[in-house]
Amino acid sequence: MEKKKHPFIKKSDKVIVLTGKEKGKIGTVLKVDAEKGRAIVEKINMVKRHSKPGGKKAQGGIIEKEGPVHISNVMRVCPKCVLPVKVGKRPLEDGSKVRYCKRCDEILDDK
Numbered sequence: 001m002e003k004k005k006h007p008f009i010k011k012s013d014k015v016i017v018l019t020g021k022e023k024g025k026i027g028t029v030l031k032v033d034a035e036k037g038r039a040i041v042e043k044i045n046m047v048k049r050h051s052k053p054g055g056k057k058a059q060g061g062i063i064e065k066e067g068p069v070h071i072s073n074v075m076r077v078c079p080k081c082v083l084p085v086k087v088g089k090r091p092l093e094d095g096s097k098v099r100y101c102k103r104c105d106e107i108l109d110d111k
C-alpha cells in the first residue's frame with residue numbers, strides 16, 4: 001500500500017466540487033479527515049439528520065448538516081484565478097513552507 005499523501009487542502013480553504021450533483025459549487029472547508037481522505041465543506045453535500053431531543057439542544061427534529069466529501073472530488077480554488085488550480089509547495093526564506101497557485105503564482109496560505 002502506498003503511504004497516504006497529505007491532502008493539499010486544509011481547514012478554511014476555498015474548494016470547488018468536481019463531480020456529482022453539486023459540481024461547480026464552491027465552499028469553505030470546515031474540517032479535513034486526512035486519514036479517511038474526506039473533508040467537510042460548508043453547504044456542500046447537505047444531509048438531513050435526525051437529532052435527538054435533550055443534550056444541548058432542547059428540541060429534537062430534523063437538521064441539515066454537511067456530509068463528508070472525498071478529497072479527490074474537490075479542488076482548491078485560487079482566489080485570484082477564481083478557478084480550480086493545482087497547488088504547489090515551496091519553502092520560504094525562514095524555512096517554513098507555503099502553498100501557492102501553480103497557475104498564477106499567488107501564495108495561498110495566510111502568512
Ligand SMILES: [Zn+2]
Pocket residue numbers: 078079080081082085101102103104105106
Ligand atoms: Zn491563481
